[in-house]
Amino acid sequence: MATLDGSTIIGESILINGSLNGDEDLTVRGRVEGTLTLTRTLVVEPTGIVKAEVQVKNCIIAGVVVGNVTASESVEITREGRMVGDINSPRVIIVDGASFRGRIDMGDFDLPHGERPARSALARPVSAPSRPAMRAPPAPLLSRPAMARKEEPKVAEKLEKTEKAFPAKPPAPPVPVGVGTVKRKVIVRRK
Amino acid sequence: MAETSGIIGRGTVVKGNLSGSGDVVVEGRVEGTVSLKNQLTIEQDGKVFADVELENLAVHGEMSGDIQAADKVTISSTAKVVGDIKAPRVVIEDGARFKGSIEMDVKLPEDI
Amino acid sequence: MAANIEKATAPRGGAHTVIGGSIVIDGEISGDEDLVIQGTVKGKISLKESLFVESSGVIEADIETANVEVSGQVTGNIAASDKVELKTDCKVVGDIRAPRILIADGAIFKGNVDMDVKELKGK
Numbered sequence: 089m090a091t092l093d094g095s096t097i098i099g100e101s102i103l104i105n106g107s108l109n110g111d112e113d114l115t116v117r118g119r120v121e122g123t124l125t126l127t128r129t130l131v132v133e134p135t136g137i138v139k140a141e142v143q144v145k146n147c148i149i150a151g152v153v154v155g156n157v158t159a160s161e162s163v164e165i166t167r168e169g170r171m172v173g174d175i176n177s178p179r180v181i182i183v184d185g186a187s188f189r190g191r192i193d194m195g196d197f198d199l200p201h202g203e204r205p206a207r208s209a210l211a212r213p214v215s216a217p218s219r220p221a222m223r224a225p226p227a228p229l230l231s232r233p234a235m236a237r238k239e240e241p242k243v244a245e246k247l248e249k250t251e252k253a254f255p256a257k258p259p260a261p262p263v264p265v266g267v268g269t270v271k272r273k274v275i276v277r278r279k
Numbered sequence: 280m281a282e283t284s285g286i287i288g289r290g291t292v293v294k295g296n297l298s299g300s301g302d303v304v305v306e307g308r309v310e311g312t313v314s315l316k317n318q319l320t321i322e323q324d325g326k327v328f329a330d331v332e333l334e335n336l337a338v339h340g341e342m343s344g345d346i347q348a349a350d351k352v353t354i355s356s357t358a359k360v361v362g363d364i365k366a367p368r369v370v371i372e373d374g375a376r377f378k379g380s381i382e383m384d385v386k387l388p389e390d391i
Numbered sequence: 392m393a394a395n396i397e398k399a400t401a402p403r404g405g406a407h408t409v410i411g412g413s414i415v416i417d418g419e420i421s422g423d424e425d426l427v428i429q430g431t432v433k434g435k436i437s438l439k440e441s442l443f444v445e446s447s448g449v450i451e452a453d454i455e456t457a458n459v460e461v462s463g464q465v466t467g468n469i470a471a472s473d474k475v476e477l478k479t480d481c482k483v484v485g486d487i488r489a490p491r492i493l494i495a496d497g498a499i500f501k502g503n504v505d506m507d508v509k510e511l512k513g514k
Contacts, residue, residue, distance in 0.1 A: 096414050099407030099424045106418010106434055112411045122418055139391060154391055170385050182371040184351075187385040197376045199343070199361050 100135050116151070134168045147177075149186075156190075289324055297329075305340070323357050336366075412447050428463070446480065459489075468502075
C-alpha cells in the first residue's frame, strides 16, 4: 500500500483517542477513535482501524473503518478494506472483494423513476455520457400498433418531469418508446 | 455461465414479474419484479424499475429498486442506481451514481 | 517491535509515527513505538518508547514514556523511565520525573525536577 509523501503516519501500535484535525495527508496503520477531520487525504492501511466520524477530501480504505465518512471528493474501499457506516461523497469506488455495510449518498443526480431531488452543487452531469446511443437521429415513423400509442405520453411525461428539475443539465436525449419491430423508433421530444 | 434466455430490446417495455433460469439482458424497460436464477444485465440504455432477486446483477444503465443477489452486484461507471443492495459482493466503479444502502457481510476485528 | 532506533539526529528516519505540523490532536495518544510530534497535541501521551517533540511541536499534555526529547513546547508533567532531554530553544513548563535529565543551554524550563532512581511504575 503506497504511503503518501511527507505526511503524517500513525504507526501500528499507536492508539489515538480524541479528535484529530489536520491540513495534510494522513496514513493510519494503528488505531484512531473519535473524530478525524482532514482537508486532504486519509489512507487507512490494512492494519489500520478507524472508529470515528471522518470528514476528509479523499479517503482510501484498505483497513477497517467503523463510522460515517464524508468526503468532498472521493472514497475508495480496496479489496482488503472493510467499512461499516454511511458514505457521503460524489465519487465512491468499491473494489471487488471489499466489505461494506451502510448507506451511500453520492449527492443528487437525475434519479431513475421520476423522482425529483433538490439541486446540489455535487450533482455532476453524468447523464450525457451515459446515453450516447439515444442520440441516434430520429427514424421515420412507420405503422405502429394502436396499443403502443397509449403508453407513450405517460412515460414521456414522467421523464419530462424528471428532466425539467434540472434546467442546468444538457438537453435530455430523445426517448425511444415501445414498438415491436427492432429498427423503428418513436422519438418523443420535450415541448 | 447460463445461456442468455432473454433479451429485452431497446424498444420493449415489460410490466410485471420477470422470472427465469437463464441470463437476461435488458436494453429496454422493465417494471415490476425480477426473479432470476442467474444473471441480469442492464445495458446502458436499459432501465429497470423493480425489486430484483438473482444470482448476479450487472448494471450499466438505470435501476431503481431493491436488489438481492446471491453472488455479485456490479454497478458500472455508466450506471445510475437507487435502491438497497443485499449481496456478498458489490462492486461500484468510478463514475457510477448510486444512492441507497449496501449490506455485505463485514468481518470486523473483535475489539471494535 | 523495534527497540533499536536512532536517537541522535533526525529521529524521523527510524520512527514509525509522525504527527505532522498541521495536525491538532485533542485526546489521548498511547503506543508501543516512537512518536515524533511536529503538530499540536492536547490531552495525554503515554508511550513505551521514545517521544520526540520537534521544534514546531506544541504539547499541552501529561507525558508518560521511556524517553523524551523536547525541541518544541511542552506544558504538562513529564514522567520518563529512562531519560528526558530538553534541547536548545525548547520551552517546558511542568514537572519532570526521570532518572536522567539533560537540559541544554538555551532551553527554557519552569517546574520541579525529580530524579528518583526507582523505576517508574504505571500509575
